[in-house]
Amino acid sequence: MLTSERKTLIQQVLQRDGRIVAKSFAEELGVSEDTIRRDLRELAKDGLLQRVHGGALPSSPAVADYRAREQMASSAKEKLARAAATLIKPRQIVFLDGGTTNLQLARHLPQTLQATIITHSPSIAVELAHHPSVEVELIGGRLFKHSIVSMGAVSAEAISGIHADLFFLGATGIHPETGATTGNREEAAIKRLIARQCAETILVATEDKIGAASPYLILPLDKLATLVVDADLPDTLLKPYRAAGPAIVKV
Incomplete structure (x- = not known):
């Protein structure tokens, strides 16, 4: 051969x-x-x-630049994000990670929701600027252009002073063996820091990220509280994820 x-x-x-x-x-x-x-x-x-x-x-397909990723599985992201937005309760403090799925989540927050959203994503902060009842706290730092998020020592120092209820994590892949992963070591470290400062971590994952892996570990599956996925995914595929600990929400 x-x-x-x-x-x-x-x-x-x-x-x-x-x-x-x-x-x-x-x-x-x-x-x-x-x-x-x-x-x-x-x-x-x-x-x-x-x-x-x-x-x-399998490698994650979510390695293209930000503009290209915005066009990938856009309808699936919107459906998952709309459902994930209902997991936020009034007056909670929520950290929204960067990424195109979480940007959709920000767009679908109910207009009546009263909550505090913390983010290191300028795109998400701008999206929420006109929300009538959500307070927005933007974390500064050096801009990581691939994900359009701030990182570095300034970001880490600010994040270390935060205690939030929920963290909506962005990842490029999630696999039973490798957990939630991403393609940049420093970004993975920032995401882990955010998770440590939040009571629960939620991952909203489109089908293309399920079973895929990237080089750098963010969190093992047992550190995730909830995994939000498409309802069409078979239970046999999701069985090892459920066994690892996170609650599976199919939408």
Whole structure:
């Protein structure tokens, strides 16, 4: 089998099974494990999968720039965000992470909701500027352009002084083995800090993020209180997520 054929097959198996185990896959094809590992390294370099110990997982599609991500699964994001907005109760203090799904959540907050929204996303702050009864606190710092959020020491210092009820986390992938992940180490650290300052962490995940992984861990599944997903996802797919701890809300 040619290298290009193996790589195509690897991507097909990842799409079908959600993971590749290098040793067993090599045995199945009758090639060395080193050959498969080399294929995985090259595919990972091209952003086509995420290598993990012993094999690989599907890579997250949420690696495009912010403008491109706004167009991805926009109707699904709107549906999930509309439902997630109902999880916020009056007078709660809520931290909204950056990201296009959470931007949709901000757009769908009820006009009668009285709450405090904290965010390090200028886009979300601007979206909420005209909300009649939501107080908005914007965290400053150095702008991370990929996600349009502030980061760095200034952001971390401000976040450390906050205690909030809910944190709506943004992630590029969530997988039973790797937990909630993202593509930037510093951004992952900021997200973990926010989670530590909030009583509950909620992740609203479109279908393309379920079963996908990025290089940097944000939180393991047992640190999530709630996972909001599409109602069409089969229970068999969601079983390992539910077993890990978070409540599953299907909408």
